[in-house]
Amino acid sequence: xxxxxxxxxxxxxxxxxxxxxxxxxxxxxxxxxxxxxxxxxxxxxxxxxxxxxxxxxxxxxxxxxxxxxxxxxxxxxxxxxxxxxxxxxxxxxxxxxxxxxxxxxxxxxxxxxxxxxxxxxxxxxxxxxxxxxxxxxxxxxxxxxxxxxxxxxxxxxxxxxxxxxxxxxxxxxxxxxxxxxxxxxxxxxxxxxxxxxxxxxxxxxxxxxxxxxxxxxxxxxxxxxxxxxxxxxxxxxxxxxxxxxxxxxxxxxxxxxxxxxxxxxxxxxxxxxxxxxxxxxxxxxxxxxxxxxxxxxxxxxxxxxxxxxxxxxxxxxxxxxxxxxxxxxxxxxxxxxxxxxxxxxxxxxxxxxxxxxxxxxxxxxxxxxxxxxxxxxxxxxxxxxxxxxxxxxxx
Numbered sequence: 001x002x003x004x005x006x007x008x009x010x011x012x013x014x015x016x017x018x019x020x021x022x023x024x025x026x027x028x029x030x031x032x033x034x035x036x037x038x039x040x041x042x043x044x045x046x047x048x049x050x051x052x053x054x055x056x057x058x059x060x061x062x063x064x065x066x067x068x069x070x071x072x073x074x075x076x077x078x079x080x081x082x083x084x085x086x087x088x089x090x091x092x093x094x095x096x097x098x099x100x101x102x103x104x105x106x107x108x109x110x111x112x113x114x115x116x117x118x119x120x121x122x123x124x125x126x127x128x129x130x131x132x133x134x135x136x137x138x139x140x141x142x143x144x145x146x147x148x149x150x151x152x153x154x155x156x157x158x159x160x161x162x163x164x165x166x167x168x169x170x171x172x173x174x175x176x177x178x179x180x181x182x183x184x185x186x187x188x189x190x191x192x193x194x195x196x197x198x199x200x201x202x203x204x205x206x207x208x209x210x211x212x213x214x215x216x217x218x219x220x221x222x223x224x225x226x227x228x229x230x231x232x233x234x235x236x237x238x239x240x241x242x243x244x245x246x247x248x249x250x251x252x253x254x255x256x257x258x259x260x261x262x263x264x265x266x267x268x269x270x271x272x273x274x275x276x277x278x279x280x281x282x283x284x285x286x287x288x289x290x291x292x293x294x295x296x297x298x299x300x301x302x303x304x305x306x307x308x309x310x311x312x313x314x315x316x317x318x319x320x321x322x323x324x325x326x327x328x329x330x331x332x333x334x335x336x337x338x339x340x341x342x343x344x345x346x347x348x349x350x351x352x353x354x355x356x357x358x359x360x361x362x363x364x365x366x367x368x369x370x371x372x373x374x375x376x377x378x379x380x381x382x383x384x385x386x387x388x389x390x391x392x393x394x395x
Contacts, residue, residue: 002084003052003076005036007061008304009069016066017041019073024056030076037073044271044302052076058083123150135160186269190328197247198367201326202375206383208342208359214389218283226262226316227287228393229339232385234258234278235392237312240378242370244311246332252369253332261310261330262290264297272330273297274310283393318342324360334369337382338362359386 007017020038024030035047036056054076061073075083124132124139128151132139135156142159144151215223237244237258246253258279261272273293275286296302312334315327318341327338340360347356361382365375385392 002078002081003054004072005048005051005074005076007067007069007071007073008039008048016068018066019061019063020045021063022059023047026056026059028056029079030054030056044304044307045300046303050076054078055081057081123148125150125152127153128156131156131160189331193328193331197329197331199326199329199364200367200372200375202363202365202372202379203324204361204363204379204383206359206361206386207347208357208386210387211359211389212342212357214393217390223283223287224290225318225342226314226339227283227290228389229314229316229337230260230262230275230278230286230290231281231283232389232392233312233314233337233382234260234281236378236382236385238279239381240374242374243335243365243378245334245369246311247334247366247369248332255311257311259309259311261313261333262293263313263315263327264294266297266300270315271297271302271307272310272313273302273306274308276309313337314339318359324362326362327364329364329366333366335363335365335375338364 009017018040020040022037024034024036030036030050030053032050032052034050036050037048039046039048055078056074057077058075059073061067061071067073077083123144123146125146128139128142131137131153132142137156137159139151139156142151142155145155146152211225211228215225215228218228241254242252244255244258246255257277259274259276260278261274263270264273273290273296275281275289275293278286281289293302293306296306310330310333313327313330313336315336316339317325318339320341322340323343324340325338327336329336338361340362342357342359344355345358346353347358348354349356361379363375363379
């Protein structure tokens with residue numbers, strides 16, 4: 001029985017996907033799980049795998065084409081079998097043109113005809129006309145000095161010798177640059193989140209000395225501060241389920257698993273790569289997953305499941321020298337943690353001025369899901385976890 005290969009959807013908001021290239025060709029034998037076509041969506045580029053064994057046939061869409069989600073792009077058939085014949089579904093939002101194209105109204109005779117320039121003063125001497133023709137002078141722009149303002153030969157000669165007025169400098173213009181799919185999606189999603197989710201922000205500074213020490217013991221070459229934050233945040237979220245919840249549009253949905261989405265910079269935008277079940281994952285496994293996701297994000301080869309299912313986001317700009325910032329929540333999540341750099345500051349230490357490495361965290365929360373007190377309790381617990389990270393990670 002023939003299996004259809006359809007344009008997949010990563011999420012409800014996705015309407016189309018672009019075919020980048022066919023890995024397999026028409027008539028190639030394929031096995032289940034083998035990549036057959038490379039697709040680009042608003043979020044990522046990924047490979048679609050074969051749903052069964054057979055022969056690739058009936059390719060209906062080619063490289064460079066945007067195809068509606070759910071539309072069949074090819075078939076997997078048994079050897080010797082012909083692909084089914086079916087009509088391609090209409091593109092969502094498309095409509096038939098039922099009204100005839102009406103010509104634009106004809107221009108009036110008076111508008112169609114160019115206005116005739118009147119001769120200055122109504123009088124031009126024969127000599128002036130002859131000289132104007134020889135010297136290429138526009139008589140309509142010559143000021144007459146003869147009787148009753150008539151134009152003389154001398155007027156034409158003077159106009160021919162006068163320096164030409166400089167042409168206005170051309171103002172360089174550039175066509176607006178088209179947004180990439182990821183940049184367009186970011187613009188849409190951030191606008192949607194900022195205008196619909198009632199954000200509020202809480203800021204907390206914490207001594208990062210224990211965090212630095214924990215990273216050194218675990219191995220600075222393999223574990224980053226982001227890895228430690230993922231592990232600690234996930235474990236604290238387990239005690240604050242509202243912070244790990246989602247807004248469904250009319251109700252709060254508590255998520256049974258903590259899936260941390262790590263904001264990663266890619267060409268033309270940012271994607272959230274997800275580390276699933278981070279609260280139950282050892283720190284070195286988190287570090288390995290985060291590195292693998294980072295490599296795939298930079299090469300443009302994130303897979304669909306790499307960017308779906310996140311329940312809480314961490315955005316760390318400390319490596320860019322940023323002290324603190326406010327992040328926009330990723331719907332339908334309830335919160336995002338913005339992390340700045342670790343910087344030495346003068347703070348009270350045992351009642352005396354001392355220098356300590358300070359980390360600034362800003363929590364953005366959706367007031368439809370959590371209130372200020374709930375968000376503050378979460379941030380306080382996270383600050384405590386950062387003061388004793390090794391104890392929290394081993395428990």
